[in-house]
Amino acid sequence: MYRDLTIGEKGKDVAQLQKGLRSLGWPTGADPSGTFGSGTAAAVRRMYAAMGYAAPLTASAVTPSANAASDAAGVGEGGEQPGSDIEMGRSSATPQPTEPESTVMLPVSEAVFVPSLPARVVSVPVQVGDTVKGPVITLARGDMTLTGFLDPSEQRLIRTGMKAEILAEATGVHTTATVDSVGAVVTPGSGADKTASDSSAVTPQNGSAYVPVKIKSSGRWDKKYADQDVRITITAAATSGAVTAVPEAAVSAGADARTTVTVVLTLNA
Template structure:
């Protein structure tokens, strides 16, 4: 008997037959088993036994933080603020105009003096006998000297201001001849005349009564030479013997500065401005630096200590030396007035401070003018190298003993009793008690 198959699917299963359905269910069951197996594996990762959960949440084993024992000179580092100031200054404020030609009739007083030239600016350094500002075509210049120019100097004048002028003239290479020191004679007059000529100006003149036939370079008697010198426009007093013109040095045209070149503090005028006050201000000395030290650190700073100065605003460093350490200043209590020892009355700290004067190595960089700066001073607290540990390594027990805990290379710990000494910059000097040792590079516990 031969097999018979439906004509449309020879040799195959009949659609919808029992065999086809069995095959489909077998495939579905296999896929479901695979999915259930994978889900079980994934879910198993999140299942924890109570013991395992407790182990995972237990705090880790405590560890210690250590630091090395060092042997070095102990040093204190103080960082505080300071400010530069001009210190003492001197200004030129012209009040009248000298004449350069003899006159016989009084001249009319001008309505106002006018600035006719400005040849420098603030921050510059200027030398001796150089025109700085010009008013009514007359120069204002500086000469070296500490005594103030408080009067006009002319023939026959005597005094220490004349002696100062003579020294200044000689420093410029202008000899004063045979004039005695402190006496304005013909040699001094000639030197003044040559100084003005070198600046490009005619020498100022004044007039005096004279009964003789003396000329500008005659000495004559002191009484005859002193005469009646005038300031305003060089006007002459009538005299039966006639006026005699002599060289003078007007107080309105010169300022004496102790050290040259001097720094220009300010030039508050422009060409064409009326002269109503100072036309130029010069620093009598170099800039001064005053630091405002915390009173608690007063004993850590002394004269001669080295200082590092940093102006953060301009990124400029300089080295200096402590010149002096002043007395405690407490603003608002009457001891905060400016003085050479105190410095400014209102320090940036706003509270009590100790003024520290810092001198530079040479001349301060002009960029430091009016700058607020950071001052760092490092001072030795011990004269030799000592054994030291971080302050956090020292512990005190109930029995008042101080100890440090040393950790060996194997991790073992042992306590070393010590006595403490000087503290500086976070370190403290320690000395192990008898029978114990503590060496540099040992490691001590500073925390956990």
């Protein structure tokens, strides 16, 4: 917003405000689109009340109505003889100063018009009591995105459209998704990592090369996934029959380049 909005204001920004209020479930009454009237003021009051605050008020001067002035002036028009009563009637026709009336307002600093939804709060780098010297909130448009980091040696195993299991271990939230795209090998620090994904993506903490794999949700991502590190499991192949599985800890390589598998046998007495 570029200005405070209160009763009597007109413009496209008022129409944006009214549209936003209605989308949140607070109708603006009979106010025409783009005109801040009593209906819009009532909606603003309800919006602040829902957040637990009293709506901000602004003082606006109120001038006496023409009807009040006419009624007062009519006291001396009833054919009465000149006298103190007539003089008092005439003097009462003079507009008297009135106290400013408080009306609802929406301050410029307390609302942001977002061009499209969904949008989410990315950061709030200030706390109550801080001196404001820069942005107090950062918004991101669009839904959340999920990018996994795949070992380059496994790149050939992953294809677009494969199912993926997503687990946020910190919160226990679990869902299924699909592989949206598989990128090229990226080496951190080479400059390619800045163009391989958007600026909000992070890189592996170990600094090793990786293949970015973008995961697509079947709908919108659960808000509980926001800013969470998640485990992505993609099954490249499976069998319904019995197989022999060898734990990684059982495999070792000697100095002669020979690979050894340690087997533990259980003998029946």
